[in-house]
Amino acid sequence: MTDTTSQIRVRFAPSPTGYVHIGSLRTALFEFLFARKNNGKLVLRIEDTDRTRLVEGAVDNLLKVMKQLGIEFDEGFYLDENNQVKERGELAPYLQSQRLPLYQKHALELISKGHAYYCFCSEERLEEVRKEQVALKKPPMYDRKCRNLTKEQIEEEMAKIREQGRNPVVRFAIPLEGQTVIHDLIYGDITYENKILDDHVLLKSDGFPTYHLAVVIDDHFMQISHIIRGEEWMPSTPKHVLLYQAFNWQIPLMAHIPLIVNPDKTKLSKRQGDVAVEDFLNKGYLKEALVNFVAFLGWNPKTEQEIFSMQDLISQFDLAKINKAAAIFDTNKLDWMNGLYIRSRTDRELTDLLIPYWQKSGVDTQKFKRGFLEAITVLEKERLKKLSEIGERTKYFFALPEYDASLLVWKKADATDAKNKLSMLTDLLSGFSENKFIKAELEKEIKDFIANNNFDNGSVLWPMRAALTGMQASPPPFDVAAVLALGYGKDEVIKRLQTGMDKL
RNA sequence: GGCCCAUUCGUCUAGUGGCUAGGACAUCUGGUUUUCAGCCAGGUAACAGGAGUUCGAUUCUCCUAUGGGCUACCA
Numbered sequence: 001m002t003d004t005t006s007q008i009r010v011r012f013a014p015s016p017t018g019y020v021h022i023g024s025l026r027t028a029l030f031e032f033l034f035a036r037k038n039n040g041k042l043v044l045r046i047e048d049t050d051r052t053r054l055v056e057g058a059v060d061n062l063l064k065v066m067k068q069l070g071i072e073f074d075e076g077f078y079l080d081e082n083n084q085v086k087e088r089g090e091l092a093p094y095l096q097s098q099r100l101p102l103y104q105k106h107a108l109e110l111i112s113k114g115h116a117y118y119c120f121c122s123e124e125r126l127e128e129v130r131k132e133q134v135a136l137k138k139p140p141m142y143d144r145k146c147r148n149l150t151k152e153q154i155e156e157e158m159a160k161i162r163e164q165g166r167n168p169v170v171r172f173a174i175p176l177e178g179q180t181v182i183h184d185l186i187y188g189d190i191t192y193e194n195k196i197l198d199d200h201v202l203l204k205s206d207g208f209p210t211y212h213l214a215v216v217i218d219d220h221f222m223q224i225s226h227i228i229r230g231e232e233w234m235p236s237t238p239k240h241v242l243l244y245q246a247f248n249w250q251i252p253l254m255a256h257i258p259l260i261v262n263p264d265k266t267k268l269s270k271r272q273g274d275v276a277v278e279d280f281l282n283k284g285y286l287k288e289a290l291v292n293f294v295a296f297l298g299w300n301p302k303t304e305q306e307i308f309s310m311q312d313l314i315s316q317f318d319l320a321k322i323n324k325a326a327a328i329f330d331t332n333k334l335d336w337m338n339g340l341y342i343r344s345r346t347d348r349e350l351t352d353l354l355i356p357y358w359q360k361s362g363v364d365t366q367k368f369k370r371g372f373l374e375a376i377t378v379l380e381k382e383r384l385k386k387l388s389e390i391g392e393r394t395k396y397f398f399a400l401p402e403y404d405a406s407l408l409v410w411k412k413a414d415a416t417d418a419k420n421k422l423s424m425l426t427d428l429l430s431g432f433s434e435n436k437f438i439k440a441e442l443e444k445e446i447k448d449f450i451a452n453n454n455f456d457n458g459s460v461l462w463p464m465r466a467a468l469t470g471m472q473a474s475p476p477p478f479d480v481a482a483v484l485a486l487g488y489g490k491d492e493v494i495k496r497l498q499t500g501m502d503k504l
Numbered sequence: 505g506g507c508c509c510a511u512u513c514g515u516c517u518a519g520u521g522g523c524u525a526g527g528a529c530a531u532c533u534g535g536u537u538u539u540c541a542g543c544c545a546g547g548u549a550a551c552a553g554g555a556g557u558u559c560g561a562u563u564c565u566c567c568u569a570u571g572g573g574c575u576a577c578c579a
Contacts, residue, residue, distance in 0.1 A: 015579050050578050123577075130576090139506040140575070169577055187509070196507055196575095204577040211579050235508060235574040258510080265571055293516090300517060304527050323517080326572065330515045333529040343542085383541040393540095410538070458538040465538065473540035 008040025016058030044076030284387025361391025437485035467500030
């Protein structure tokens with residue numbers, strides 16, 4: 001362990017929207033990896049300054065999802081052993097709505113230093129100004145009407161606005177000329193002309209700060225060393241830099257990460273499919289697959305390794321390897337990866353994972369022996385891409401589906417032949433003792449039977465499989481028969497063969 | 505409209521002033537196989553366009569195009 005003099009501290013600062021966006025997960029993951037890799041700390045700060053958009057239970061949900069995926073926060077909020085949301089860290093509170101006095105104090109400080117000013121303009125006037133500017137094809141910006149009011153005018157306006165039961169806002173007095181350069185660890189240096197920057201609001205009339213004020217103050221006091229956030233924030237960074245300069249504070253290092261986008265390249269949105277991590281978890285994507293896949297959106301190790309555990313990611317993560325272009329969120333590769341991770345689970349683990357999905361599809365798993373469920377799991381293990389598929393794929397183990405007689409007919413044979421083979425098979429299997437109903441025995445006996453009679457494999461195996469499953473596709477008939485016998489006894493196998501025969 | 509960012513196979517991406525531009529997913533073909541899956545072996549498929557710099561540009565520069573982000577008392 002090296003003790004760096006300047007501790008690396010990063011923060012994940014979501015607003016509580018109620019669900020975890022894939023993009024948020026990627027940001028949090030990169031921050032987590034960066035912190036762990038560099039022996040730093042990850043802070044969770046909740047940005048709840050928009051009172052109109054509060055969602056009950058959002059923090060709770062966020063923490064649950066992150067915990068499931070293996071992302072933990074060193075400071076801020078966490079889930080205790082009873083899954084209750086708790087706060088920890090010396091720089092508390094980590095909820096912005098509980099830090100109001102700090103923001104107000106600093107807004108006042110900026111006013112006294114001439115870096116900010118009260119604005120008394122009504123929303124209506126602002127709207128009008130904006131309309132006019134748009135009509136004139138000018139960039140819509142605040143016209144700075146209140147920027148140069150005299151002391152007397154301010155007092156007058158203040159009295160007026162108070163009478164109406166309103167409060168002024170505080171706006172940032174952006175320097176009228178000059179340039180602001182931001183040094184981005186990923187995108188390099190970017191220069192902005194100050195004159196195109198708006199005198200944005202710092203403190204709203206409800207006494208809450210806007211994002212811009214709060215983020216600068218909190219990052220400063222929470223001693224954040226690296227700001228890692230989505231590219232959509234890039235245009236507001238010059239404002240933040242100017243704020244740091246106005247306060248005379250040291251500017252943290254910045255790293256903007258490229259957007260994750262829809263197939264049509266617009267910002268990844270709810271409208272075009274699932275974007276909530278919860279949805280993916282519910283559909284039966286494994287946390288390892290989700291983490292592995294999301295990590296590769298905009299980052300890669302520059303080697304040909306693609307399968308990464310969280311530990312691998314931590315040891316190889318490097319901000320310098322993040323690329324600049326947006327990545328399309330295409331779940332194709334995620335499906336493949338998920339299949340890989342499913343196959344890497346033990347039969348036992350996978351069965352545990354699968355049980356809730358069976359229950360969701362209406363199977364009363366309590367009624368069955370564990371060994372039976374695990375045997376089914378083994379059959380499906382290499383076929384499964386998502387856990388949620390299990391109900392549909394294995395329904396025939398719980399009730400023989402309705403199927404058409406034509407299903408029983410192998411493509412190179414006819415119905416009479418199918419009926420014949422099923423009949424012979426029934427006779428053969430009826431003669432077997434219960435303990436012969438295991439895969440190896442069944443396979444050997446049936447293959448011998450086929451060979452001795454010079455039948456085509458398919459002419460026997462296809463109708464057998466179809467009669468046992470009622471499905472177009474399934475694991476091989478020996479496996480199905482063995483598992484069926486394990487769950488219900490050999491009679492069930494015989495019965496299904498007879499049911500098939502009767503259909504023909 | 506203004507500002508900013510980006511551009512290598514369909515997708516995620518590697519890569520270099522001179523390479524048959526590499527890998528993975530997807531897709532296609534073949535093999536194993538009663539079906540499906542898996543596995544194995546192959547195939548198709550990309551440097552947005554134009555100038556310039558250079559002996560030589562996918563790579564460096566500029567322009568254009570296209571796409572995207574931002575432009576609130578939202579974050």
